[in-house]
Amino acid sequence: MLVVKNISFGYLNDKSVIQEMDLVIEKGKHVALLGESGCGKSTLLKLIYGLYDLNEGEIYWNDEPVLGPAYNLIPGVDAMRYLAQDFDLMPYTTVAENVGKFLSNINWEKKQNRIDELLHLVDMTNFADVKVKDLSGGQQQRVALARVLAQDPELLLLDEPFSHIDYTRKSMLRRELFSYMKEKGITCIVATHDSLDALSFADETVVLKDGNIVDAGETKELYEVPIDMYVASLFGEVNELYVSDFAPDTEADEVLLFYPHQLMISKQKGVLEVFVEESYFKGDGFMMKSLFKNNRTVYFNHPFAVEPGTIVKLAIKKYA
Numbered sequence: 001m002l003v004v005k006n007i008s009f010g011y012l013n014d015k016s017v018i019q020e021m022d023l024v025i026e027k028g029k030h031v032a033l034l035g036e037s038g039c040g041k042s043t044l045l046k047l048i049y050g051l052y053d054l055n056e057g058e059i060y061w062n063d064e065p066v067l068g069p070a071y072n073l074i075p076g077v078d079a080m081r082y083l084a085q086d087f088d089l090m091p092y093t094t095v096a097e098n099v100g101k102f103l104s105n106i107n108w109e110k111k112q113n114r115i116d117e118l119l120h121l122v123d124m125t126n127f128a129d130v131k132v133k134d135l136s137g138g139q140q141q142r143v144a145l146a147r148v149l150a151q152d153p154e155l156l157l158l159d160e161p162f163s164h165i166d167y168t169r170k171s172m173l174r175r176e177l178f179s180y181m182k183e184k185g186i187t188c189i190v191a192t193h194d195s196l197d198a199l200s201f202a203d204e205t206v207v208l209k210d211g212n213i214v215d216a217g218e219t220k221e222l223y224e225v226p227i228d229m230y231v232a233s234l235f236g237e238v239n240e241l242y243v244s245d246f247a248p249d250t251e252a253d254e255v256l257l258f259y260p261h262q263l264m265i266s267k268q269k270g271v272l273e274v275f276v277e278e279s280y281f282k283g284d285g286f287m288m289k290s291l292f293k294n295n296r297t298v299y300f301n302h303p304f305a306v307e308p309g310t311i312v313k314l315a316i317k318k319y320a
Contacts, residue, residue, distance in 0.1 A: 001027055002048065002155065002187065007057030009047055016055070017043045019211045025187065025204075027062075027154075030178060032198035032219065033191040034234045035208035041191035042085075044208070045157045048189070049082040051075045061155060081153035085160050087144040091133035095124055098132055099146045118146040121176055123169065137164040145177065155187045162194065174201060195235045199223060207231050232257045237287070237299045239263065245292070246271050246316075260287050263300035263314045270313025274298050279305040 004023035010016040017040050025031050033041040046052055048059060053068035060066065061079060069075045076082070089098050096115050103111045119125045122142040132140060141164045148156060162170045178201040181188050190197055198205045198219050205219040207230075215227050226232035229240055239258045243250045263272070274290035285303045290312075292298045300314055 001025065001060075001062060002189075003058075003060040004048070005058045005060070007047065007059060008055045009043065009052060010055060017211050018047065021057070021211075021213055023206065023213065023216070025189065027187055028182070028185050029203045030181065030188045030201055031190070032202035032205045033189060033208060034193075034195065034198055034205055036234075037193075039208040040211040041208055042159050045082060045159055045189065045191055048155075049075075049080055049157055050077050051082070077155075079154040080157060081148040081151065081155075082157040083144055083148045083159060083161055085163065087140050089132045089140060089144055089147070092131060094129050094131055095119065095135070095143050096128040098143055099150055101147065102151055114150065118149055121149070121180055122146045122173060138166060138169070141165055142173065145173075149180075149186075152184065153186060155189070156181065158188065158190045160192055161190060162192075162197070199235070207234065226257055229255075229257065232259070235259070239298050239300075240296075241272075241292075241298070258316070260299040260301045262317050263298070264317045265300070265302055265306075265312045266315035267313065269315040272298065272314040274300075274312060274314060276306045276308055276310045276312060278308060281305070 002023070002025040004021060007018055007021050008016055009018040021044070033044065035041055047054065048066065050066045050068050050072065053070045058065060061077060066077055090101070096119070099118055100111055100115045103114060105111060116125070119128055122145050124139065124142050124146065127135065127139065132143060135143065141161070145161060162174065165173060174197065190202065192198065202219045204217060205222050206213055207215040207222070209230060215222060215231050222231065223235050229238065232238040237260050239260070241256045241258060242253050243256060244253045272292060274292050276288055276290045278289040280287045280289070285301055286305050288300050288302055288306055290298050290300065298314070306312065
């Protein structure tokens, strides 16, 4: 279990990047850290790994304190592995040598089998004898993922682990990688800008803003019932509407948040009259950009393109 207790941290001559943060992650859980750039995701991963000394608070992994460079000659925790955005590979050695760098040479056959297993996992078997400097950025990132898995860490900390990988291979790699970690019981924390990393594979999601946790919980619940516009916007386009937009006579008005797929054109039950401005093709349909009263932008999905300038009425999908 990872326990983060009331930690605060700031870089030299800088304001606090992490402020009075508490977090508990159970063993074997996969957790996504979501938030805008500069919110503290990467810094939190480094603190958990012990790369910096805390200003305040404590971090424990399995009841053992995680201490920073002031206490350890070599920063880091043996039970953990951390993959930074710069990969930290050896460019003039081969892919296989990079993956096997920290594996024991006592049993060469066992070591080679482990390297082969991990290269197969990240689909880099055919590049085993290629020097890292001759690989693309996406290929290097896949090698880096294999290397941090090589020693079967108890806790894996990944900072934007799929940022250089093309969409098709990313989808496959995510499925294989997170399935592998679940099978091995590896606890994983992923700092990411890609909401699909959270929606598809994270048991829990932690949302950061300005060095604070603004929401945390089961990923599905955070997506379906976001506490505010900021949290919802991390999962894609979102509309901020009001109860009074649907029921003008309401006395207790409040904000309602809807994703584009939750609104649809309905001639019978539509109550939001909007002016269509643009149609964006999404492959499985279109997302419309429209204007509502007071020049508020409203996005909604539709199976077909709608001619700009058309006025349509929208309803909440489950009630249409």
